[in-house]
Amino acid sequence: MDKKKNESKHKRVQLARLGSQLLFIALLAGGIYMNLRMVLLILLPASLLFGNFFCGWVCPYGTLQELTGTIGRKLFKKRWKMPRAIQKYLQYLRYFLFVILIIGIADTLLTPVNAYGTFMGQFMNQSGRAASVLSLWIMGSFLLISVFFERPFCNYLCTEAAKYGVLSMTRLFSVKRNEDSCISCRKCDKACPMNIEVSACDQVRNGQCINCMKCIHVCPVDDTLGFGKVKWPVGKNRKNKGA
Numbered sequence: 001m002d003k004k005k006n007e008s009k010h011k012r013v014q015l016a017r018l019g020s021q022l023l024f025i026a027l028l029a030g031g032i033y034m035n036l037r038m039v040l041l042i043l044l045p046a047s048l049l050f051g052n053f054f055c056g057w058v059c060p061y062g063t064l065q066e067l068t069g070t071i072g073r074k075l076f077k078k079r080w081k082m083p084r085a086i087q088k089y090l091q092y093l094r095y096f097l098f099v100i101l102i103i104g105i106a107d108t109l110l111t112p113v114n115a116y117g118t119f120m121g122q123f124m125n126q127s128g129r130a131a132s133v134l135s136l137w138i139m140g141s142f143l144l145i146s147v148f149f150e151r152p153f154c155n156y157l158c159t160e161a162a163k164y165g166v167l168s169m170t171r172l173f174s175v176k177r178n179e180d181s182c183i184s185c186r187k188c189d190k191a192c193p194m195n196i197e198v199s200a201c202d203q204v205r206n207g208q209c210i211n212c213m214k215c216i217h218v219c220p221v222d223d224t225l226g227f228g229k230v231k232w233p234v235g236k237n238r239k240n241k242g243a
């Protein structure tokens, strides 16, 4: 495919994603997002095949973090990244919180941390109980942090994202990199909001991936990054995780 066609295809994908994000923000503001939760459940089993399309295309709180992140990038012309040595371990925090949540001690341990639920509860289900001041404070703080670091809540604390992340480990379709044409510029790594080292993968099968397709969008070499069927079995020699 020629360069122009490639670029306009990637732009269309990003526009479609933005449209989807804005639509769900509008649905949230209109108080009907909660009614769609059952429909959105379809995204969960879909993660088994296609990975996580919830965080990067639907979740209003993810969108808000992305928005404040964009403001931060414009203001400071720079994004701070979690050092890889820390990211390697810190990325599992949300899964740990998810386990705590499902073994039922969440009420005592996670009420402040799992602010997402409370935040959404207030805005989506307006007849429900009000969110605690602490939870809203936490949500606000993470929006502030995301001015400097991309999607901090999604990356480390969101148990909803952890759920999709676990299911997407088996994904059959994902971001793929052509090692032969890659020039190792690492633009994909810089663009990835989930701190995945895309340039070190030949296929991304990291549970952190939110299918935002930003890595594909910024790659300067045509047909080097794309979304497609991953190779199975995942052999020891295959580079998959990027973290």
Ligand code: SF4
Pocket (backbone or CB within 6 Å): 177, 181, 182, 183, 184, 185, 186, 187, 188, 189, 198, 199, 218, 219, 220, 221, 224, 225
């Ligand atoms: S942006 Fe493209 S060319 Fe650059 S390192 Fe990533 S895959 Fe390779």
Ligand code: SF4
Pocket (backbone or CB within 6 Å): 175, 191, 192, 193, 194, 195, 196, 198, 204, 208, 209, 210, 211, 212, 213, 214, 215, 216
């Ligand atoms: S690997 Fe690519 S598609 Fe996945 S989160 Fe990172 S930038 Fe988005």
